Amino acid sequence: xxxxxxxxxxxxxxxxxxxxxxxxxxxxxxxxxxxxxxxxxxxxxxxxxxxxxxxxxxxxxxxxxxxxxxxxxxxxxxxxxxxxxxxxxxxxxxxxxxxxxxxxxxxxxxxxxxxxxxxxxxxxxxxxxxxxxxxxxxxxxxxxxxxxxxxxxxxxxxxxxxxxxxxxxxxxxxxxxxxxxxxxxxxxxxxxxxxxxxxxxxxxxxxxxxxxxxxxxxxxxxxxxxxxxxxxxxxxxxxxxxxxxxxxxxxxxxxxxxxxxxxxxxxxxxxxxxxxxxxxxxxxxxxxxxxxxxxxxxxxxxxxxxxxxxxxxxxxxxxxxxxxxxxxxxxxxxxxxxxxxxxxxxxxxxxxxxxxxxxxxxxxxxxxxxxxxxxxxxxxxxxxxxxxxxxxxxxxxxxxxxxxxxxxxxxxxxxxxxxxxxxxxxxxxxxxxxxxxxxxxxxxxxxxxxxxxxxxxxxxxxxxxxxxxxxxxxxxxxxxxxxxxxxxxxxxxxxxxxxxxxxxxxxxxxxxxxxxxxxxxxxxxxxxxxxxxxxxxxxxxxxxxxxxxxxxxxxxxxxxxxxxxxxxxxxxxxxxxxxxxxxx
Ligand code: AMP
Numbered sequence: 001x002x003x004x005x006x007x008x009x010x011x012x013x014x015x016x017x018x019x020x021x022x023x024x025x026x027x028x029x030x031x032x033x034x035x036x037x038x039x040x041x042x043x044x045x046x047x048x049x050x051x052x053x054x055x056x057x058x059x060x061x062x063x064x065x066x067x068x069x070x071x072x073x074x075x076x077x078x079x080x081x082x083x084x085x086x087x088x089x090x091x092x093x094x095x096x097x098x099x100x101x102x103x104x105x106x107x108x109x110x111x112x113x114x115x116x117x118x119x120x121x122x123x124x125x126x127x128x129x130x131x132x133x134x135x136x137x138x139x140x141x142x143x144x145x146x147x148x149x150x151x152x153x154x155x156x157x158x159x160x161x162x163x164x165x166x167x168x169x170x171x172x173x174x175x176x177x178x179x180x181x182x183x184x185x186x187x188x189x190x191x192x193x194x195x196x197x198x199x200x201x202x203x204x205x206x207x208x209x210x211x212x213x214x215x216x217x218x219x220x221x222x223x224x225x226x227x228x229x230x231x232x233x234x235x236x237x238x239x240x241x242x243x244x245x246x247x248x249x250x251x252x253x254x255x256x257x258x259x260x261x262x263x264x265x266x267x268x269x270x271x272x273x274x275x276x277x278x279x280x281x282x283x284x285x286x287x288x289x290x291x292x293x294x295x296x297x298x299x300x301x302x303x304x305x306x307x308x309x310x311x312x313x314x315x316x317x318x319x320x321x322x323x324x325x326x327x328x329x330x331x332x333x334x335x336x337x338x339x340x341x342x343x344x345x346x347x348x349x350x351x352x353x354x355x356x357x358x359x360x361x362x363x364x365x366x367x368x369x370x371x372x373x374x375x376x377x378x379x380x381x382x383x384x385x386x387x388x389x390x391x392x393x394x395x396x397x398x399x400x401x402x403x404x405x406x407x408x409x410x411x412x413x414x415x416x417x418x419x420x421x422x423x424x425x426x427x428x429x430x431x432x433x434x435x436x437x438x439x440x441x442x443x444x445x446x447x448x449x450x451x452x453x454x455x456x457x458x459x460x461x462x463x464x465x466x467x468x469x470x471x472x473x474x475x476x477x478x479x480x481x482x483x484x485x486x487x488x489x490x491x492x493x494x495x496x497x498x499x500x501x502x503x504x505x506x507x508x509x510x511x512x513x514x515x516x517x518x519x520x521x522x523x524x525x526x527x528x529x530x531x532x533x534x535x536x537x538x539x540x541x542x543x544x545x546x547x548x549x550x551x552x553x554x555x556x557x558x559x560x561x562x563x564x565x566x567x568x569x570x571x572x573x574x575x576x577x578x579x580x581x582x583x584x
Pocket of ligand 1: 009010011012170171172173199200201238241242243245313314315316317318319340341
């Protein structure tokens with residue numbers, strides 16, 4: 001039995017499997033190993049996944065979606081053409097597409113999967129990921145943490161010496177840092193912290209907004225008034241951002257208010273971005289990167305010097321300024337031998353291979369740290385006054401679970417009859433910044449001065465069930481309250497319904513996927529090209545669509561090659577016989 005490894009990412013996803021020669025990535029229908037985690041619904045109701053969806057969204061920002069991983073485990077839905085889609089269903093479309101790629105590659109569907117999730121994912125998010133796999137009819141052996149997968153990809157699980165690894169993952173929309181301890185096949189995520197609203201998109205946004213500022217425009221206003229112009233400008237800025245990771249500067253073409261590009265590139269409709277300038281604009285973002293890094297070091301009680309290696313994950317760690325920041329902070333060159341976009345899928349496939357051979361590493365810390373701080377509301381004394389609303393942490397974030405901790409609180413006024421224990425989770429100083437989990441009352445308190453002691457014990461188990469016990473110290477009277485994890489996975493009936501719904505959506509036929517993606521790319525580029533280019537492009541696209549209708553594969557391939565050449569090089573390799581019979 002093959003067990004593939006899947007990185008279900010916020011921006012991009014990938015699938016790999018273990019061969020005798022080591023891990024290997026499985027290409028998608030376009031021959032690429034990265035599939036953008038984007039979903040779109042075409043005019044005729046066909047589902048577009050990956051590059052085709054990403055290109056389609058530049059032209060139709062309202063008919064596609066991406067970054068839905070952020071909403072896993074919540075009720076947030078997106079709606080296209082009057083139909084709602086849950087984050088599980090959207091993730092299932094990506095998983096199904098990856099599964100199809102593997103089926104096509106292996107020639108059979110006899111495989112299972114290890115799927116990766118961020119280390120900080122809580123129960124609800126993990127359950128949602130498993131539900132997404134069930135909707136995609138993919139059999140998941142196990143979820144593993146992304147930083148664990150990255151560490152395995154670098155082979156540290158085989159190391160005899162203990163190693164302290166810091167995994168720094170800067171993707172398209174999220175930033176995660178994890179402290180991973182590895183020793184003789186045991187992989188332990190000691191602490192994990194992140195910023196779920198910091199990623200490559202923010203760096204792209206900086207370029208776009210600075211360019212608009214230089215032209216006397218505001219990003220927010222333009223986005224509201226001219227969304228198409230902004231989606232195209234962002235596309236251009238992302239290209240430039242990637243280019244200046246390996247060169248000094250890049251030119252960004254600025255579309256007009258309708259989103260179209262002028263025929264000629266002039267100083268008015270373009271902007272040359274220099275790397276140095278980009279790094280200056282990004283200084284605030286860079287500072288924000290330090291916060292989770294320092295937090296993870298503190299949470300794992302590591303000093304800067306105790307980090308043996310830093311592993312880079314995520315496309316945005318290719319930016320030289322990010323690598324320099326790491327090198328400056330730790331005085332070591334970060335590990336980037338493996339492609340940062342692929343390292344998680346590769347690690348997951350190695351883990352899958354070990355499971356398949358029954359040689360899996362000793363079970364790793366998957367859900368065995370509390371992802372959030374758990375505590376109760378208390379009042380604080382200010383002079384003679386007590387102010388309610390403060391969080392008293394009882395089980396701290398990142399503490400190993402199962403865990404049982406006790407803290408003593410006391411009454412705040414004489415003859416107090418009862419105490420209401422309000423339980424919260426979160427990192428805020430005040431409970432208003434945390435999530436309310438439940439409450440219960442301890443009554444019949446003995447009469448007396450203020451300051452009667454009550455012990456509050458929190459016992460948190462591996463299934464996310466929190467048992468809270470309050471004991472009045474003087475009388476030993478105990479009150480218990482159980483807060484079950486909020487996770488409500490989907491029922492089998494709900495999964496079946498989603499499977500059926502997904503089956504009814506028109507999938508983009510696999511053999512045509514490459515052509516559909518080419519057409520979507522051409523459509524995007526068409527709208528961005530000059531009048532002159534448009535004429536030629538229009539002619540080739542017409543021939544292409546006509547050949548697709550006719551279904552003559554060799555003719556389609558021929559025109560596809562011609563269209564692809566034009567998109568890449570901006571001129572036509574045309575020979576008249578390509579125009580095809582019946583056309584014109
Ligand atoms: P990931 O989610 O890990 O696939 O990361 C995707 C993000 O990485 C996107 O925001 C890309 O713009 C960004 N990215 C990919 N390659 C580069 C590069 N060479 N330089 C800068 N950013 C990059």
